[in-house]
Every structure is written in structure tokens, then in C-alpha cells.
Amino acid sequence: MNGRILAMDKTIHEQVQTLLPWFVIDKLTGEELELVNRHLHVCEECQSDFTWQCKLQATPPNDETELNVDSAYAKLLPRLIPT
Numbered sequence: 001m002n003g004r005i006l007a008m009d010k011t012i013h014e015q016v017q018t019l020l021p022w023f024v025i026d027k028l029t030g031e032e033l034e035l036v037n038r039h040l041h042v043c044e045e046c047q048s049d050f051t052w053q054c055k056l057q058a059t060p061p062n063d064e065t066e067l068n069v070d071s072a073y074a075k076l077l078p079r080l081i082p083t
């Protein structure tokens with residue numbers, strides 16, 4: 001099942017796989033950006049990878065968020081309680 005005809009596509013696929021994290025955070029320009037854009041239209045695997053990486057980027061790190069909320073709440077609390 002190792003089609004030699006698809007060797008070129010596989011190379012592009014591998015390149016896109018490497019570039020995807022940068023594509024997600026909008027760091028690609030010029031040829032690289034075009035390469036990923038074009039490949040995403042024809043490759044379902046890269047499309048699902050792209051969707052997954054987008055979700056990953058959109059999810060804030062839990063510990064940090066909870067910590068920030070806690071400390072913000074702790075600072076606010078004394079002000080909320082009338083003395």
C-alpha cells in the first residue's frame with residue numbers, strides 16, 4: 001500500500017503536519033501559508049488535525065486560570081465584605 005505515485009503528496013503532507021502548529025497560531029507567511037492552505041482543502045487528516053489543534057489553542061491552561069481566579073477573588077473578597 002506504499003504508493004510511489006503519492007510520494008510527492010506524502011512529502012507535502014509531512015511538511016504541512018510540521019507547519020500546522022504555526023498555522024494555527026497564525027505565524028505562517030508566503031509560500032508556507034499557501035502550502036498549508038492548499039493542502040488543507042484536499043487532506044482530511046490535516047483538516048481534523050487542524051481542528052484539533054485549534055481546540056487545543058482555544059483551551060486555556062486550567063491551573064493558571066483557576067489560580068488567577070482564586071487570587072483575584074481573594075483580593076476582591078475583603079472589599080466585598082463591609083467592615
Ligand SMILES: [Zn+2]
Pocket residue numbers: 012013014016039043044045046
Ligand atoms: Zn495532509
